[in-house]
Amino acid sequence: NAGVTQTPKFRVLKTGQSMTLLCAQDMNHEYMYWYRQDPGMGLRLIHYSVGEGTTAKGEVPDGYNVSRLKKQNFLLGLESAAPSQTSVYFCASEDSGSYEQYFGPGTRLTVT
Amino acid sequence: GNSVTQMEGPVTLSEEAFLTINCTYTATGYPSLFWYVQYPGEGLQLLLKATKADDKGSNKGFEATYRKETTSFHLEKGSVQVSDSAVYFCALETGANNLFFGTGTRLTVIP
Numbered sequence: 001n002a003g004v005t006q007t008p009k010f011r012v013l014k015t016g017q018s019m020t021l022l023c024a025q026d027m028n029h030e031y032m033y034w035y036r037q038d039p040g041m042g043l044r045l046i047h048y049s050v051g052e053g054t055t056a057k058g059e060v061p062d063g064y065n066v067s068r069l070k071k072q073n074f075l076l077g078l079e080s081a082a083p084s085q086t087s088v089y090f091c092a093s094e095d096s097g098s099y100e101q102y103f104g105p106g107t108r109l110t111v112t
Numbered sequence: 113g114n115s116v117t118q119m120e121g122p123v124t125l126s127e128e129a130f131l132t133i134n135c136t137y138t139a140t141g142y143p144s145l146f147w148y149v150q151y152p153g154e155g156l157q158l159l160l161k162a163t164k165a166d167d168k169g170s171n172k173g174f175e176a177t178y179r180k181e182t183t184s185f186h187l188e189k190g191s192v193q194v195s196d197s198a199v200y201f202c203a204l205e206t207g208a209n210n211l212f213f214g215t216g217t218r219l220t221v222i223p
Contacts, residue, residue, distance in 0.1 A: 058210065
């Protein structure tokens with residue numbers, strides 16, 4: 001089992017560019033999450049999904065979109081990147097009802 | 113609302129010292145409580161959890177007790193090792209598919 005994987009590991013964007021971060025899990029988990037981690041602020045939830053075809057907003061959803069077309073994949077999109085979106089992004093998955101989230105290794109995004 | 117407050121770091125200890133990282137919470141309802149650990153360059157990993165009052169979570173020599181009366185979930189370890197150097201996050205979940213994290217406490221253990 002690879003667990004939770006994230007692509008890419010690093011990316012540098014210019015303001016206004018778009019990109020998609022891919023998260024994949026092979027544990028057949030129903031729930032998936034996208035967080036951002038900023039210094040001194042812990043992790044904040046961007047969007048989450050409780051099953052294929054469903055998504056919901058978290059604490060800081062503005063400027064991001066997500067899609068869950070397949071159960072194993074959860075995509076995070078930035079349509080027009082801004083410097084405020086410079087962060088480390090973590091994806092996580094959870095077996096529904098277990099309360100235990102499994103995290104990917106993170107994507108470090110810099111927007112200049 | 114829901115929130116987690118944990119002790120600010122960084123914390124530096126000598127090997128074999130006793131560790132306490134304080135965590136208190138505010139929550140509506142009856143949350144589950146967690147400690148996650150993040151080693152350098154990696155994602156977070158669940159260290160231990162407790163799902164109801166007076167439960168004690170334990171793993172790898174770490175333990176924490178869910179204290180409803182003091183709304184606390186302090187992390188302790190009797191004898192830390194260099195390999196315990198990491199960032200530790202306290203978190204709560206109220207069953208609404210949302211983990212609320214503290215800001216993290218960086219622990220450095222020196223030989």
